[in-house]
Amino acid sequence: MGRVFNEMDNQIFNKLAPELSGNTVSSAGHNYPFILRPLSHKIAEDGEDFRNRMNKLEKEEMEYLFQLAMEGKEDIRSLEEDDVDTFLELVEEKLSTEKLKELKAKLGMA
Numbered sequence: 001m002g003r004v005f006n007e008m009d010n011q012i013f014n015k016l017a018p019e020l021s022g023n024t025v026s027s028a029g030h031n032y033p034f035i036l037r038p039l040s041h042k043i044a045e046d047g048e049d050f051r052n053r054m055n056k057l058e059k060e061e062m063e064y065l066f067q068l069a070m071e072g073k074e075d076i077r078s079l080e081e082d083d084v085d086t087f088l089e090l091v092e093e094k095l096s097t098e099k100l101k102e103l104k105a106k107l108g109m110a
Contacts, residue, residue, distance in 0.1 A: 040079040047082030062094040
């Protein structure tokens with residue numbers, strides 16, 4: 001059973017996957033538990049599409065996703081391999097090298 005997205009979750013999800021028109025329910029009928037996993041596995045056509053979508057996010061939105069990842073509420077390790085790399089690169093680019101190190105340590109990737 002997925003979590004219920006809050007306003008910020010919906011804002012980010014709608015920016016990343018506008019073609020879903022706000023639908024955060026999987027084909028199995030459950031709420032998506034994460035923002036990025038369905039984007040990585042079902043919505044983005046490939047790694048380049050994922051990167052292009054992620055590049056639309058503002059710094060504050062990346063900060064929010066970073067915090068979710070740090071709290072274990074966004075499962076970064078379950079993304080496609082290229083998409084994991086993209087997320088980590090964008091944490092460094094949009095936030096900081098220090099936050100990238102924190103996240104990698106949290107994910108056991110240090």
